[in-house]
Every structure is written in C-alpha cells, then in structure tokens.
Amino acid sequence: MASFNYPFCLIASLALLLPGGCAYAQADTVLQLEPVTVTASRLRGWQPGLSEGMVDSMQLSLLRTQTVSEALRQQSGLYVRDYGAGNIATASARGASAGHTAVLWNGIPIQDPMLGLTDLSILPLFLFDEIRFIPGGSSALWGSGAVGGVVHLDGLPPANNGWNIRYQGEAGSFGQLANGLAANLRNTAFSNTTRLFHRTADNNYPYRDIFSREKRLPNAETRQWSLMQENTFQLTKRQQLGGHFWWQASERGIPPTRVQQSSRARQEDESLRAALDWQWKGDRSSYMARLATSQAHLIYEDSLTNTFSDSRTSSLLGEIESTHVLKPQWHLKLGLHYNRLGARSNVYETDPRQNRLAAFTALRWWSKNEHWQAVLNGRQEWVDGAAVPFTPSLSLRGQLNPRMAIGASISRNYRLPTFNDLYWPEGGNPDLLPESGWNQSLFLRAEKQGANWSAYLQLSGFNFNINNWIAWLPQGAYWAPENVRQVWSRGGEAQAKLSYKSAIGLWSLHSQYSYTRSTNEKSLLANDATLQQQLLYVPLHQGRVSLAWQFKGWYAAYYHEWTGKAYTLPDNSVSLPGASVGALRASRSWQWKKISGLLYLHLENCWNTDYERVANRPMPGRSLRVGVQLAVGS
Amino acid sequence: MHKNIPHLLLFGLLSLLWLGCGKDEVKPAPEPLTKGVFVTNEGLFNQGNASVTFYNQETGFQEAGLFQSANGRPLGDILQSMTIVGDLAYLVLNNSQRIEIVDLESFESAGAIEGLGAPRYFLPVSDETAYVSDLFGGIIHVVSLTERKVVQTIPMPENWTEAMVKIGSEVFVACPSSWGAPPSDQLYIIDTETHSLVDSIAIGLNANALALVVDKAGKLWVLCAGDSDSSTPGGLYQVDPVSHTVIKSLPFADTNIGFAPRLAANPAGDTLYYTKIGLFALATEDATLPAQPLVSANGREFYGLGVEPATGNIWVGDAKDFQSRGEALSFSPSGLQLATFDAGYLPNGFAFK
Numbered sequence: 008m009a010s011f012n013y014p015f016c017l018i019a020s021l022a023l024l025l026p027g028g029c030a031y032a033q034a035d036t037v038l039q040l041e042p043v044t045v046t047a048s049r050l051r052g053w054q055p056g057l058s059e060g061m062v063d064s065m066q067l068s069l070l071r072t073q074t075v076s077e078a079l080r081q082q083s084g085l086y087v088r089d090y091g092a093g094n095i096a097t098a099s100a101r102g103a104s105a106g107h108t109a110v111l112w113n114g115i116p117i118q119d120p121m122l123g124l125t126d127l128s129i130l131p132l133f134l135f136d137e138i139r140f141i142p143g144g145s146s147a148l149w150g151s152g153a154v155g156g157v158v159h160l161d162g163l164p165p166a167n168n169g170w171n172i173r174y175q176g177e178a179g180s181f182g183q184l185a186n187g188l189a190a191n192l193r194n195t196a197f198s199n200t201t202r203l204f205h206r207t208a209d210n211n212y213p214y215r216d217i218f219s220r221e222k223r224l225p226n227a228e229t230r231q232w233s234l235m236q237e238n239t240f241q242l243t244k245r246q247q248l249g250g251h252f253w254w255q256a257s258e259r260g261i262p263p264t265r266v267q268q269s270s271r272a273r274q275e276d277e278s279l280r281a282a283l284d285w286q287w288k289g290d291r292s293s294y295m296a297r298l299a300t301s302q303a304h305l306i307y308e309d310s311l312t313n314t315f316s317d318s319r320t321s322s323l324l325g326e327i328e329s330t331h332v333l334k335p336q337w338h339l340k341l342g343l344h345y346n347r348l349g350a351r352s353n354v355y356e357t358d359p360r361q362n363r364l365a366a367f368t369a370l371r372w373w374s375k376n377e378h379w380q381a382v383l384n385g386r387q388e389w390v391d392g393a394a395v396p397f398t399p400s401l402s403l404r405g406q407l408n409p410r411m412a413i414g415a416s417i418s419r420n421y422r423l424p425t426f427n428d429l430y431w432p433e434g435g436n437p438d439l440l441p442e443s444g445w446n447q448s449l450f451l452r453a454e455k456q457g458a459n460w461s462a463y464l465q466l467s468g469f470n471f472n473i474n475n476w477i478a479w480l481p482q483g484a485y486w487a488p489e490n491v492r493q494v495w496s497r498g499g500e501a502q503a504k505l506s507y508k509s510a511i512g513l514w515s516l517h518s519q520y521s522y523t524r525s526t527n528e529k530s531l532l533a534n535d536a537t538l539q540q541q542l543l544y545v546p547l548h549q550g551r552v553s554l555a556w557q558f559k560g561w562y563a564a565y566y567h568e569w570t571g572k573a574y575t576l577p578d579n580s581v582s583l584p585g586a587s588v589g590a591l592r593a594s595r596s597w598q599w600k601k602i603s604g605l606l607y608l609h610l611e612n613c614w615n616t617d618y619e620r621v622a623n624r625p626m627p628g629r630s631l632r633v634g635v636q637l638a639v640g641s
Numbered sequence: 642m643h644k645n646i647p648h649l650l651l652f653g654l655l656s657l658l659w660l661g662c663g664k665d666e667v668k669p670a671p672e673p674l675t676k677g678v679f680v681t682n683e684g685l686f687n688q689g690n691a692s693v694t695f696y697n698q699e700t701g702f703q704e705a706g707l708f709q710s711a712n713g714r715p716l717g718d719i720l721q722s723m724t725i726v727g728d729l730a731y732l733v734l735n736n737s738q739r740i741e742i743v744d745l746e747s748f749e750s751a752g753a754i755e756g757l758g759a760p761r762y763f764l765p766v767s768d769e770t771a772y773v774s775d776l777f778g779g780i781i782h783v784v785s786l787t788e789r790k791v792v793q794t795i796p797m798p799e800n801w802t803e804a805m806v807k808i809g810s811e812v813f814v815a816c817p818s819s820w821g822a823p824p825s826d827q828l829y830i831i832d833t834e835t836h837s838l839v840d841s842i843a844i845g846l847n848a849n850a851l852a853l854v855v856d857k858a859g860k861l862w863v864l865c866a867g868d869s870d871s872s873t874p875g876g877l878y879q880v881d882p883v884s885h886t887v888i889k890s891l892p893f894a895d896t897n898i899g900f901a902p903r904l905a906a907n908p909a910g911d912t913l914y915y916t917k918i919g920l921f922a923l924a925t926e927d928a929t930l931p932a933q934p935l936v937s938a939n940g941r942e943f944y945g946l947g948v949e950p951a952t953g954n955i956w957v958g959d960a961k962d963f964q965s966r967g968e969a970l971s972f973s974p975s976g977l978q979l980a981t982f983d984a985g986y987l988p989n990g991f992a993f994k
Contacts, residue, residue: 217689217715217737218753266689266718268738268755311758312777313800313819433820481900481942481963484869533940536965578965581690623689 053340053369054148055380056402056416058450058467060084060140063517065555065562067132069592069607072177072185072206072634075138075160076127080568081551083500083519084142084156084467087127088544089620092181092210092627093229093259096128100156101142101469102496102525102545107154107422109145113161113251115282115299118152120320120348120361123425125158129257129276133175133187133204134235136163142500144420144446144471147384147400150344150365151423154446154473155496162237162251164198165191171640179609179632182209182228191640196241204233214625215617216265224625226260226270245289251282251299261309264623272309278302282324291332299324318352320426340369344388350426359430363423364389378406384418396421396443414450419443420471424488428477434487439477442490446471459508468499472528480532491532494542496525512558520550536578544621546571546585563593575622586618588626605636674746677702678949678956679992680969681723681732682985691720691734692985693748694969703982708732708741711748716741723992724763726771726786730992731763735776742789745994754789757782764805764812766833772812774802781805781814783836795836799825806853806861808882810834813861815850824849824868828880842885845892847873852903856925857910860888864904864915869896877904877915877923877930891930893917899938900963901989903946907953907974914955916943920972935976945969947991954979958988 062078070077076096080087088105089096097105110117110125118125132138142156149157165171173189185206192199210227233255240248254277261272282299301322308315328342344365351358367386373379384400400418407413421443429437450467476492500521507514525542527535541547548571555564567589572582594607608631615629677697684691693707693716708716717737724731729751732741740754740763759776765786766772772795773782779800783793799816806813810833818825824847830840844850847868854862861882867875876892899918906913913923919934920943936957944967945958959968967988971979 217717219714264687264689264718266687266715266737313779484866484898484900532962534961536962575688576685576690576964577962580966581688623687 053371053382053384054141054143054145054400054402054416055382055404056414056450057141057143057145057448058414058452058465060142062138062140065557067138068605068636069594069609071131071133071175071187071636072632073132074128075130075132075135075158078132078138079127079140079158081566082140083502083521083549083551084523085140086523086544086546086549086570086573087620089128089626090624091224091227091262091621092212093208093227094128094210094261094624095126097124098127098158099544100140101471102498102523102542103155103471103473103494104542106425107152107156107473109149109151109153109157111149111157111159112253112280113282114159115280115301115324116149116152116322116346117280117301119303119305120322121318121350121352121426123152123422123428126276129231129255130160131187131204131206131231131233133189134162134202134233134253135160137161142467143416143448143469144418145400146398146420147367147386147418148369150363150386150388151395151421151441154420154422154442154444154471162200162235164237164239165193165200168193168195169641171638173636173638175634175636177632177634179208180630181212181627182207183630183632184208185634198239200235200237202233202235204231206231210262210627212625212627212630214265214628216268217623224262226272227262229257229259231255231257245287247286249282249284249286251280251284253280254278265625266623269311270309271311272307272314275304275306277304293330295326295328297324297326299326316352316354318350318354320351321349323347336373336375338371340367340371342367348426350430354432355426355430356432357430359426361426362391380404390423395423395441398443410454412452414452415448417445417447419445422473424477428488433485434479434482436488439488440475440490442473442475442477444472444474444494461504461506463502463504465502466499467501468497470497471495476527489531491530492527492535492537493529494525495528496523496542496545498523498525512556512561515555515557516552517555518550518552520548522548540577540579541574543575543577544573546573548585560596561593562595564591566590566592570618570620581622583619583622586616587614588616588618589613601641602637602639604638607634607636608632609634674707674748674994676994678947678969678971679707679723679730679994680956680958680984680988681720681945681990681992682958682967683720683735683987683989684718685964685986686736687718688986689715689718690986691716691718691737693720693723693732694982694984694988695748696969696980696982698971698980705983705985707748708743708750711743712750720989721760722762722990724765725992725994726765731771733760733763733773735759735761740773740784752789754784754791756791761803762805764807766807766812770833772805772831774805774814776801777819778802781812781831793836795831795838797829797838798827798841799829803851804853806855807833808855808859808861811839811882813853813880813882815853815863817849817851817866818868824871824873828863830885840885842880842887844878844880844887845876845890847871848878849875851875851901852915854904854906854913855882855910856906856913858925860925862904862906862913862925864902866898866902867893867896872896875902877913879925889928891923891927893930900942900960901944903944903990905946905948905955907948908950909953912974914946914948916946916957919943920946920955920957920976922974922976936972936978941970945988945990947993949991949993951993956991958984958990960987960989963987 100108106123139159145153170192175187177185187204189202211223236252238250256277258275263270280301284297325345346363349360365388369384371382382402398419402416404414421441424439448469452465454463473494475490479486502519504517527537551568553566571585574582591610596605680694682692695704717734719735721733721735742752758778761774781795785792800819804815812831814829827841832839848865852864861880863878865875874893879889920936922935942960944960947956955972967984969984
C-alpha cells in the first residue's frame, strides 16, 4: 500500500491497452486488492504472462448489431468457422478445435454441454460492453476447454452516476433489420443496465451452386430477441451484490449447401441465464460467492430428412473465492467451483448428468521494484468423483523498460469429452479420457510515443500439445469417438499499430499477421491419413490490416482481411482457397444538448469476394448497412 | 529501388510466360470410354467431391474425376449409385437431391432429374419409366425417362427405401428401418402396371433388408443387416418371387456387419458374393454360410462391391478411413488379387461396360 508507483501503474495499464487502443481504463492497481467489481474478470491480472486481444471500442460500437463472431474475426490467432450469414459460427484458437475455445459470460462458461461448443452467431454484440480474447491455455483458471484461448464477454456497470438511454437502429441488404435499446442508471448505492435487442434478416444473398447456377440463398432467414438485465447493489462500503439475467431466443432456417438443391432444416434456440454474486472486500482479504444457472433449449427439425431433435441442457454453478494479501508483495487466491450439468434430449437414451467440482489456488508475486510479476496457479477438478488431470500454470511478466514488456506462460490444460462424445446412443463412448497437454507461450510488447504519433508492436509465439485428442471414427456400422491422436500446434502472431495526428485528423494503421502450424503427430490408428497433416480449418497464414481516420466527429476506415488456404479434408487433399475480404465503414457523430448521435454506413465485403469459411457454405457478397445510434443522458 | 523495377518487370513477364506455357500443356484427348470399369466414389458429405473413376484393364487407361473432366464442373454430393441404361448412365446424387444423366461414351452431361428428396438407387421398369428409392421420404419416386421428371410417388410403409429389383411385372423393394425407427422385417412388392404397393413378405425378425440380387433360378436373394440394438443378426434369405415366400434363411453368426454390407451375383447366377467386413462367396445351392471369407479385409474397409459380367472378376472398393481417397481392387472368382488402382473418396460401387 505504501509504495505506489504511479508511472508503473500507468505503464501496466497501457500494456493492457490493446492494438485496438480503445480508451479503456484498467482499474487494477498493483499491490492493492482489486476494487470490488461486478465484472467477471475477477481473475484478470492473474495471468500476467498471456497477451490479450480486445475488440477496438470504435469497431465494437459500429458492429453492435452484429454478433460476437463478427467481432472475433478481427482478432489475431483466431479462425472463425462461419457457416454463412446468420448461420452457426464457432471460433478455434491457435490451431486447436472450436471445442478448445472457452467462452465465458461474466466469467460463467456458456458452452453447450452436449456439443462442447458455443454458437457465436446467436450472441449479439449489443449485449456486451467488452469483448476480450486471451489466446493461450488457461485451464488452471477456467477449467475444461480453455486450451487454445478464452473469449470473455463482459458487461460493465455504468461508468458514471446518473442515467442514460441508448438506441441503435440499423437496416441493411438482404433484409437485415436490427433494433437495440439500453438503459443505464447509477447512483452511489445502485446500478442498473437493461438491454433489449431484436434482429431479423432474410440472408437471401446471391450465390452460385456447384451446378454453376446463380441463385439466392433460400431458407436462411433468422430472427432473434434478447433481453439482459444487470444490477449491482452496494450493500455496505465493503459489500456488493450483483444480479445478472439474460434471456434470448432465436429461430432460423438452415440454408442448403452449394451442393444441395434445397433445405427445409430449421433451428430454434432459447436460453435463460441468471447469476447472483456477492462480494466483500476488506483491507487484506476479499471474498466472492456466486450462484449461476443456465437453461438452454434447442430444437432442430428437417422435414426433408425426417430429423427432429429436441434437447434441453442445464447448468448450475456455485463458486466461492477468496483473495488475501500475505505480504505486501504476495497475494493468494483460493477458490472452490461446483458445476452440475444436465441434458435431456430425444436423441439420448438417458438423461445424462455430470457433477464437476474443482479447487484452485493462485499465488501472485511482485518484485520489489514492481517490474516483475509472477503467478503460480493450480487447479484440480473432479468429474463425478474421478480426478481429471491436475492443471498447474506459471505465468510471468516483466517490464524491461518503460517501453517494453515481456510475458511468458507455461500451463497444463484439458478438455472434457462432450455429452455427445459420451452418451450418443450409437457410438457414444463413456470410457473416453479428457484431452490434455502442455502449453507454452511468450510475448514481447514494445511501444513508443512522439509528440503527435505513437507506435506499438507485439510479437507472440506459442507451442502446445493436446494428447488423447478425441476423433469420431467409423467403428462397425456407425461412427464412434476415440482418444486416438496427439496434436501439436505452434506458431506466432505479430501485431503493429501506428497512430499519427495531423492537422486533418487522427490516422491509425493497424496490422496483424498470424502463423499457425497445427498437425497430428501421433495416432493409434494404422495408416492414419491425417498423420503429420495440418488440422482441418486451420489456415497456416492469416493477416489483417486496417486504416482509420478520425476528424471532428467524422470517422472512416478500411478493413482488409486475408485468410490463407484452409484444408477441409483430414488428408489435406482439398482446401478452401485463400480469400481477401475488404470493408469500408464510415460514421459521423454529433452532439445536440444532451443528445448525442451517430450515423453510420458500412459497405461490407466491398470487393464482392466469393468466399467460404466452411466448405460449400457461401458467405455473403457485397452488402450495405445503414444505422443510427442515439444516446440521451443526465 | 528504381534500378530494380526493370528486373521486377522482367521477372513478372517471365512468370506470365511460364504460367502461360503451363496452361497450354493440355492433357491428351480423353480416350472414348469403350470398355472398362466405372467406380462410383460417393465422396464426403457436403464436400461436393463425388466422382467417377474409369479404368480400362486392357489398355491401362485410367481417368479419375470423369465427370469433372468432361463437363468442367463438379458432379455433386454423395454419388449413391450409377445405373447404365443403353447409351446413358444415371448417376444418383443423394445429397444433391438429383440424378445426373450422362452420355456413356463421353460422360458429358445429357440432362438431369431434379425434385428428388434423398435419392438412392435407380431402376428402369419400362422404356418410359424408372423407379428411384429415397433415404427419407417414405416413397418410391416414379420418374418419366422422356420428360426427366418425377411424375408420381408411391407411398411406402417405411421411411427409407433402398435396393430394388424387377422380376416380371413386380418390383421388390428393400426397406431398412430408419435411424430411431423400430426394425423392419418386411420386403415390399410394387406392381409396375399400377405403380402401387401390392404385397409384402416377412423376411425374418428385425431383418432390415438392404440389398437384393436374382440368381440363375430366378430366385431373389435378400441381404439383411439385422438389428444390433436387439442383437438380432442379419443374414441372407432366398425368396420365391412368384409365391412371395421365403425359401431359405441363412442367418449370420453375429451382428458385426461392418459399415455397409453389400451383395452381388456372378454372371452365371450360381454364386453370390457379399461383404461383411471381409468378402465372402456363397454357392446358391449351399445350405450354410461360409465360415471363412474368400478375401479377408485385413484392416481394409470393403465398401463397394461389383462383379464384372464379362470375366466374373470381383471388384471391391476400399474406403480406407472413410475420410481419404480410396482404392479399387479386383479379385478372380477364386479370390486371387488381380488389379488395384486409386479411386476417389469412398468407392461405394461399380458399373461395367
């Protein structure tokens, strides 16, 4: 407490600012306990050795009517497997599969227990204040699935006392229509955030089928409704209570692939999530307890193939955590997590349930000059009483000088088999072991500022193995999952940002490149054609560049992303070709008394590239979106 | 920097020339498809990589991706079967919901039949009409061969209609049970005069009939998958197509039938070949099933099965791991391996010319 090092705090905060460079204030102080916060990122600062990617706030504000998958496309080290506009989208990080990316809402895992995945296409950005992607393994903090990286979707309480109401409306090509309304209220004892969101789209964009016919995508319409309510109550000076409630429903058609003539498949998703958290902060200790529940209902029907599945999943989560200052330079965190998962589906023969209990601890150390930080974590989980691999991690960060920081992390990580892996009636394998392996990562960050310019560079590298990789293989008359492979992924990312302030505005150039080599190194199968081959849908190369200009309320930007070829068959004999996709986005903001407004225009896929993120699932060509944001407040 | 520009330009021009040369190197004109074996490679679901491989054993000529070469576009998705009718071949594309019609000499597209749900097999029942079975619709599509469209559908008691054989004026239809449905023990009979279901034959408990052939005595043989849920083994059943009764039942020893058992007869019609993991031979007069296979699978995934009418040689498709390109293998009637060549993804059948 005594030795506050403000310049260092500032640098530490700056270091957390990401290439997006949004004006985000890291509230963390160094040797104090973190202030009581309702954001889930209570474990922020407990992984100092991992780099962090945050979606640029300006971009986020312009993409609010879109989904999380759209925002994650801008992130280095991620490949978003997109089945087309409005259709399923998942993210795989650093060469692992989509099931190896944990998705957390305010720290609560929201993966579907049956599939072990999160469909990002039904998560509207409008509901979240902050989207962060942390590449690298962190099962020691977040448990199963945090292998390739973690996506955090967080709500933040209103920044200032008072009230405000925000509205966003948008219309676009292919029948896109979206409306969002958010109301915020805050005083010293209470805060409220309410969000309502509705979106519809026909997604009937033109495409060419493999029979060389020009068509419009049929059966692709989507409709979605969301309601989110978040409150905090300052009970006493030291105690806070938080409540979170999130309901959403969506229905959509599943369009045919390029190789099909038609489709009558439909999917309906509905989910209800609620969480209650209590926090108490003392001078030397703080405590947190949380109870969260999630109910999800998924109906899939296809009258063409006589398929009907009706699945309900549930999750009950209880967490207790405490943080203690042992000595000025040493902090200790202890935690106990309980999660009960269940599923009921007409495709299962039983109603599977799973009880997961985990204990974790973390020890954080700062050097005397506060330039170095180390965290040692350990987490042990038991699934229905059986221990899964113990996951330790060591994470280090050092400030070499005011302009340069390095970070390193070594961790063990795992992913539990999904309910489908375990309980699918024909093939489900209850004897599957969790996938697990070690992960090492490094980053170097440098920044420099002049009178009217700033530059930023981040280089990162990673290396990890996943043993007991689960693959579905033909076994007799059907396919069944087995722990058969060992996957090795390694690569690196580079990000650079240059900003320059001239008389005619602020210019920023942002570029990213990632290289990911992810191969199957060992296999229990004889003549496994995937041996030494790159994993499916992991492009070796990906790059993005954007140039943005801001001047007196005007904003214009050009975004360009390039994705290298991605293999679509395990023996690497067929691949999706690389594709370049550009977007032009412009906006104008204004202020009139207490009303602020923003009008924007987006030209997405402006070069009209015909491309795919999943084989034979065409992505939309050139499209236009026009929208308005209005905010009024005290 | 400026000094480099001429070099760059030169390099660029040379590259263009090189690329241009590459493009001029056209393949030799395709050999007319006079005589040989066609392998139907169903391809992987939604990958659009169904293909037909052609092989002429005498000249050694081989062409992979016959349709793509002849037409400059992919064939479609999940090539379930190929049926030769005169100078045309009907290629049934299950997940593309259509039948591609090609000229058998050039393999150029000669039209298509659309409006099918999930077509499986094609059976001409007259000069004018063919039946098409369907994986999901619970129907047989009646297709006009001149109009090239579905003119009628015949509702069937089971959702999945599979193999069909025409004997006299009747078509026998194997209908395995769909996923999740109770096992089927019936073989269904359609009258081709009225295009209606007229009778059914109880084959055996939980039989799940899959494949059909006719022997030299004109009797019908039915390969049944059985039902692993109730541990009922499948087997081979001989059926009298006139009296609609089962003559002989030869159940398998177990329910372990591999991914997709298949059935074929030799040209004389006195020997049946079937795959049940390995390749087995059965004389139609035999009273029991063979204990030993004619050819062991030895880790191979026997998928497609066909018998060459001219030689009686047996062709088998090895689907490997069901995700990679497969192989076609031929064996003499005594089980000696003769030829082998690379096929496409999941070689599931053969046609001969």
